Amino acid sequence: MHASYAPTILVFDSGLGGLTVFREVVKARPDAHYVYVADDAFFPYGRHAEAALIARLVPLMGKLIGEFRPDLVVIACNTASTLVLTHLRAAYSVPFVGTVPAIKPACASSKTRLVSVLGTEATVAREYTRKLIRDFGQGCEIALVGSARLASLAEAALRAEPVEDAAVLAEIAPCFIERDGRRTDTVALACTHYPLLLDRFERLAPWPVAWVDPAPAIARRVVQLLGPATVSAARSNRDRIVFTSERPPSQALAAALARFGLRADGDASGDPDPAALPQGRSIDTRFL
Secondary structure: OOOOOOOEEEEEEOOOOOHHHHHHHHHHOOOOEEEEEEOHHHOOHHHOOHHHHHHHHHHHHHHHHHHHOOOEEEEOOHHHHHHHHHHHHHHOOOOEEOOOOOHHHHHHHOOOOEEEEEEEHHHHHOHHHHHHHHHHOOOOEEEEEEEOOHHHHHHHHHOOOOOOHHHHHHHHHHHOOEEOOEEOOEEEEEOOOHHHHHHHHHHHOOOOOEEEOOHHHHHHHHHHHHOOOOOOOOOOOOOEEEEOOOOOOOHHHHHHHHHOOOOOOOEOOEOOOHHHOOOOOEEEOOOO
Protein backbone atom coordinates (compact mmCIF):
# COMPACT_ATOMS: atom_id res chain seq x y z
CA MET A 1 0.00 0.00 0.00
CA HIS A 2 1.02 3.62 -0.51
CA ALA A 3 3.24 4.95 2.26
CA SER A 4 0.71 7.59 3.31
CA TYR A 5 -2.35 5.33 3.19
CA ALA A 6 -4.01 4.46 6.51
CA PRO A 7 -5.93 1.20 6.06
CA THR A 8 -9.24 0.34 7.64
CA ILE A 9 -9.09 -2.81 9.76
CA LEU A 10 -12.27 -4.52 10.96
CA VAL A 11 -11.87 -6.64 14.10
CA PHE A 12 -14.73 -9.08 14.70
CA ASP A 13 -15.63 -11.22 17.70
CA SER A 14 -18.67 -12.76 19.33
CA GLY A 15 -18.22 -10.31 22.19
CA LEU A 16 -15.43 -8.41 23.89
CA GLY A 17 -12.70 -11.03 23.97
CA GLY A 18 -11.40 -9.78 20.65
CA LEU A 19 -10.27 -6.63 22.43
CA THR A 20 -7.17 -8.60 23.45
CA VAL A 21 -6.39 -9.04 19.74
CA PHE A 22 -7.45 -5.49 18.90
CA ARG A 23 -4.96 -4.17 21.47
CA GLU A 24 -2.05 -5.98 19.81
CA VAL A 25 -3.07 -5.03 16.28
CA VAL A 26 -3.34 -1.36 17.27
CA LYS A 27 0.19 -1.53 18.67
CA ALA A 28 1.39 -2.87 15.33
CA ARG A 29 -0.62 -0.47 13.14
CA PRO A 30 -1.47 2.60 15.27
CA ASP A 31 -2.01 4.60 12.09
CA ALA A 32 -4.94 2.48 10.86
CA HIS A 33 -8.65 3.20 11.15
CA TYR A 34 -10.47 0.55 13.18
CA VAL A 35 -13.97 -0.83 13.43
CA TYR A 36 -14.53 -3.33 16.23
CA VAL A 37 -17.67 -5.44 15.91
CA ALA A 38 -19.02 -7.36 18.90
CA ASP A 39 -21.74 -9.79 17.85
CA ASP A 40 -23.15 -9.74 21.36
CA ALA A 41 -26.67 -10.41 20.07
CA PHE A 42 -25.50 -13.98 19.34
CA PHE A 43 -23.06 -14.37 22.26
CA PRO A 44 -21.84 -16.90 23.24
CA TYR A 45 -21.22 -18.72 19.99
CA GLY A 46 -20.69 -22.02 21.75
CA ARG A 47 -24.40 -22.41 22.45
CA HIS A 48 -25.30 -22.35 18.74
CA ALA A 49 -25.19 -25.16 16.20
CA GLU A 50 -22.51 -24.95 13.53
CA ALA A 51 -25.08 -24.52 10.75
CA ALA A 52 -26.69 -21.62 12.62
CA LEU A 53 -23.33 -19.87 13.05
CA ILE A 54 -22.47 -20.22 9.37
CA ALA A 55 -25.92 -18.98 8.36
CA ARG A 56 -25.51 -15.91 10.55
CA LEU A 57 -21.88 -14.96 10.12
CA VAL A 58 -21.43 -15.19 6.36
CA PRO A 59 -24.20 -12.68 5.48
CA LEU A 60 -23.43 -10.51 8.53
CA MET A 61 -19.84 -10.18 7.38
CA GLY A 62 -21.09 -9.16 3.95
CA LYS A 63 -23.08 -6.32 5.52
CA LEU A 64 -20.08 -5.22 7.54
CA ILE A 65 -17.78 -5.25 4.53
CA GLY A 66 -20.32 -3.26 2.53
CA GLU A 67 -20.76 -0.74 5.35
CA PHE A 68 -17.15 -0.15 6.36
CA ARG A 69 -15.09 -1.19 3.29
CA PRO A 70 -12.20 -2.65 5.32
CA ASP A 71 -8.83 -3.38 3.78
CA LEU A 72 -8.51 -6.39 6.07
CA VAL A 73 -10.73 -8.29 8.52
CA VAL A 74 -9.45 -9.93 11.70
CA ILE A 75 -11.69 -12.71 12.99
CA ALA A 76 -10.69 -12.40 16.65
CA CYS A 77 -12.62 -15.48 17.71
CA ASN A 78 -11.41 -19.08 17.73
CA THR A 79 -14.88 -20.57 17.34
CA ALA A 80 -15.74 -18.41 14.34
CA SER A 81 -12.32 -18.87 12.76
CA THR A 82 -12.26 -22.66 12.97
CA LEU A 83 -15.79 -22.91 11.61
CA VAL A 84 -16.49 -20.03 9.23
CA LEU A 85 -13.17 -18.70 7.94
CA THR A 86 -13.12 -20.90 4.83
CA HIS A 87 -16.68 -19.81 3.98
CA LEU A 88 -15.77 -16.14 4.40
CA ARG A 89 -12.69 -16.40 2.20
CA ALA A 90 -14.75 -18.12 -0.48
CA ALA A 91 -17.46 -15.46 -0.35
CA TYR A 92 -15.44 -12.22 -0.11
CA SER A 93 -12.23 -10.92 -1.66
CA VAL A 94 -11.06 -8.90 1.35
CA PRO A 95 -8.13 -10.55 3.21
CA PHE A 96 -9.06 -12.34 6.44
CA VAL A 97 -6.77 -13.10 9.37
CA GLY A 98 -8.15 -15.76 11.66
CA THR A 99 -7.51 -16.88 15.21
CA VAL A 100 -6.63 -20.50 15.84
CA PRO A 101 -5.41 -22.33 18.94
CA ALA A 102 -1.69 -21.64 19.41
CA ILE A 103 -0.81 -25.32 19.60
CA LYS A 104 2.37 -25.16 17.53
CA PRO A 105 4.18 -22.50 19.62
CA ALA A 106 2.86 -23.98 22.87
CA CYS A 107 4.27 -27.40 22.07
CA ALA A 108 7.51 -25.96 20.73
CA SER A 109 8.16 -24.14 24.01
CA SER A 110 7.13 -26.91 26.43
CA LYS A 111 9.95 -28.48 28.40
CA THR A 112 7.92 -31.15 30.20
CA ARG A 113 5.97 -32.09 27.03
CA LEU A 114 2.71 -31.74 28.95
CA VAL A 115 0.56 -29.07 27.30
CA SER A 116 -3.06 -28.05 27.81
CA VAL A 117 -5.32 -26.29 25.34
CA LEU A 118 -7.94 -24.19 27.14
CA GLY A 119 -10.84 -23.16 24.95
CA THR A 120 -14.59 -23.15 24.63
CA GLU A 121 -16.33 -26.50 24.50
CA ALA A 122 -17.03 -25.89 20.81
CA THR A 123 -13.41 -25.10 19.92
CA VAL A 124 -11.83 -28.07 21.69
CA ALA A 125 -14.40 -30.46 20.22
CA ARG A 126 -13.84 -29.34 16.64
CA GLU A 127 -11.93 -31.57 14.22
CA TYR A 128 -9.91 -28.52 13.15
CA THR A 129 -8.35 -28.37 16.62
CA ARG A 130 -7.57 -32.08 16.62
CA LYS A 131 -5.88 -31.75 13.24
CA LEU A 132 -3.67 -28.98 14.65
CA ILE A 133 -2.64 -31.39 17.40
CA ARG A 134 -1.84 -34.13 14.88
CA ASP A 135 0.15 -31.73 12.71
CA PHE A 136 1.93 -29.64 15.34
CA GLY A 137 1.83 -31.60 18.60
CA GLN A 138 5.55 -32.42 18.29
CA GLY A 139 5.22 -35.45 20.53
CA CYS A 140 3.63 -33.57 23.43
CA GLU A 141 0.84 -35.01 25.53
CA ILE A 142 -1.97 -32.51 25.01
CA ALA A 143 -5.03 -32.14 27.22
CA LEU A 144 -8.04 -30.47 25.61
CA VAL A 145 -9.93 -28.52 28.26
CA GLY A 146 -13.32 -27.16 27.25
CA SER A 147 -14.82 -24.41 29.40
CA ALA A 148 -18.51 -23.56 29.33
CA ARG A 149 -18.20 -20.46 31.52
CA LEU A 150 -14.88 -18.67 31.15
CA ALA A 151 -15.88 -16.42 28.24
CA SER A 152 -18.92 -15.18 30.13
CA LEU A 153 -16.86 -14.75 33.31
CA ALA A 154 -14.32 -12.70 31.35
CA GLU A 155 -17.04 -10.41 30.01
CA ALA A 156 -18.49 -10.03 33.49
CA ALA A 157 -15.08 -9.08 34.88
CA LEU A 158 -14.61 -6.53 32.09
CA ARG A 159 -17.93 -4.96 33.07
CA ALA A 160 -16.69 -4.75 36.68
CA GLU A 161 -19.23 -7.33 37.82
CA PRO A 162 -18.20 -9.65 40.67
CA VAL A 163 -16.47 -12.85 39.56
CA GLU A 164 -15.57 -15.38 42.24
CA ASP A 165 -12.07 -16.83 42.24
CA ALA A 166 -13.58 -20.27 42.85
CA ALA A 167 -15.56 -20.03 39.61
CA VAL A 168 -12.43 -19.22 37.61
CA LEU A 169 -10.33 -21.88 39.32
CA ALA A 170 -12.93 -24.55 38.61
CA GLU A 171 -12.61 -23.81 34.88
CA ILE A 172 -8.80 -23.79 34.67
CA ALA A 173 -8.03 -26.59 37.18
CA PRO A 174 -8.26 -29.42 34.58
CA CYS A 175 -5.37 -27.80 32.70
CA PHE A 176 -2.94 -28.75 35.47
CA ILE A 177 -1.79 -32.35 35.17
CA GLU A 178 0.93 -34.23 37.04
CA ARG A 179 2.22 -37.43 35.44
CA ASP A 180 5.37 -39.49 35.97
CA GLY A 181 7.10 -36.73 37.85
CA ARG A 182 6.20 -34.13 35.22
CA ARG A 183 3.78 -31.24 35.36
CA THR A 184 1.94 -29.24 32.74
CA ASP A 185 4.17 -26.28 31.95
CA THR A 186 2.32 -24.62 29.04
CA VAL A 187 -1.33 -23.69 28.44
CA ALA A 188 -2.48 -22.47 25.03
CA LEU A 189 -5.32 -19.98 25.38
CA ALA A 190 -7.76 -20.98 22.63
CA CYS A 191 -10.31 -18.24 23.25
CA THR A 192 -9.60 -14.53 22.87
CA HIS A 193 -11.67 -13.78 25.98
CA TYR A 194 -9.29 -15.64 28.25
CA PRO A 195 -6.38 -13.14 28.32
CA LEU A 196 -8.85 -10.74 29.94
CA LEU A 197 -8.52 -12.99 33.00
CA LEU A 198 -4.79 -13.65 32.71
CA ASP A 199 -3.89 -11.90 35.97
CA ARG A 200 -6.46 -14.08 37.72
CA PHE A 201 -5.15 -17.24 36.01
CA GLU A 202 -1.60 -16.52 37.13
CA ARG A 203 -2.68 -15.87 40.70
CA LEU A 204 -4.91 -18.94 40.99
CA ALA A 205 -2.76 -21.48 39.12
CA PRO A 206 -1.56 -24.40 41.27
CA TRP A 207 1.93 -23.83 39.85
CA PRO A 208 3.46 -21.42 37.33
CA VAL A 209 2.92 -22.17 33.63
CA ALA A 210 3.42 -20.32 30.37
CA TRP A 211 0.10 -18.98 29.07
CA VAL A 212 0.33 -18.73 25.27
CA ASP A 213 -1.77 -15.93 23.79
CA PRO A 214 -2.09 -15.91 19.96
CA ALA A 215 -2.74 -12.15 19.74
CA PRO A 216 0.87 -11.03 19.06
CA ALA A 217 1.14 -13.53 16.20
CA ILE A 218 -2.12 -12.23 14.73
CA ALA A 219 -0.77 -8.68 14.83
CA ARG A 220 2.38 -9.82 13.05
CA ARG A 221 0.28 -11.44 10.33
CA VAL A 222 -1.66 -8.20 9.85
CA VAL A 223 1.62 -6.36 9.31
CA GLN A 224 2.75 -9.01 6.84
CA LEU A 225 -0.38 -8.45 4.77
CA LEU A 226 -0.71 -4.66 5.07
CA GLY A 227 2.85 -3.59 5.66
CA PRO A 228 4.27 -1.69 8.64
CA ALA A 229 2.81 1.45 10.13
CA THR A 230 3.28 4.71 8.25
CA VAL A 231 4.73 7.42 10.46
CA SER A 232 3.07 10.16 8.41
CA ALA A 233 -0.48 8.94 9.00
CA ALA A 234 -2.47 10.77 11.69
CA ARG A 235 -4.56 8.99 14.30
CA SER A 236 -8.29 9.04 13.65
CA ASN A 237 -11.23 9.65 15.95
CA ARG A 238 -13.63 8.08 13.44
CA ASP A 239 -13.05 4.52 14.66
CA ARG A 240 -15.87 2.83 16.52
CA ILE A 241 -17.19 -0.33 18.08
CA VAL A 242 -20.49 -1.80 16.91
CA PHE A 243 -22.67 -3.90 19.20
CA THR A 244 -25.10 -6.02 17.21
CA SER A 245 -27.49 -6.15 20.19
CA GLU A 246 -27.88 -2.34 20.03
CA ARG A 247 -27.39 -2.19 23.81
CA PRO A 248 -25.41 0.91 24.79
CA PRO A 249 -22.40 0.30 27.04
CA SER A 250 -22.78 0.86 30.75
CA GLN A 251 -20.57 3.35 32.54
CA ALA A 252 -18.40 0.50 33.84
CA LEU A 253 -18.04 -1.02 30.39
CA ALA A 254 -17.28 2.35 28.80
CA ALA A 255 -14.50 2.81 31.37
CA ALA A 256 -13.12 -0.63 30.53
CA LEU A 257 -13.23 0.13 26.81
CA ALA A 258 -11.32 3.36 27.44
CA ARG A 259 -8.44 1.25 28.77
CA PHE A 260 -8.23 -0.29 25.31
CA GLY A 261 -8.21 3.14 23.67
CA LEU A 262 -11.93 3.05 22.89
CA ARG A 263 -14.27 5.82 23.91
CA ALA A 264 -18.03 5.88 23.84
CA ASP A 265 -20.30 8.52 22.41
CA GLY A 266 -23.33 8.86 24.65
CA ASP A 267 -22.20 6.39 27.32
CA ALA A 268 -23.46 6.46 30.87
CA SER A 269 -20.71 8.82 31.99
CA GLY A 270 -21.73 11.55 29.57
CA ASP A 271 -21.05 12.54 25.99
CA PRO A 272 -17.40 13.35 25.38
CA ASP A 273 -16.52 15.84 22.71
CA PRO A 274 -14.80 13.86 19.92
CA ALA A 275 -12.74 16.95 19.04
CA ALA A 276 -11.33 16.89 22.55
CA LEU A 277 -10.41 13.21 22.26
CA PRO A 278 -8.14 12.91 19.22
CA GLN A 279 -6.76 9.61 20.48
CA GLY A 280 -10.18 8.21 21.27
CA ARG A 281 -12.43 5.83 19.43
CA SER A 282 -16.19 6.23 19.39
CA ILE A 283 -18.87 3.61 19.88
CA ASP A 284 -21.72 2.95 17.50
CA THR A 285 -24.48 0.67 18.80
CA ARG A 286 -26.37 0.25 15.55
CA PHE A 287 -27.47 -3.21 14.58
CA LEU A 288 -26.37 -4.08 11.07
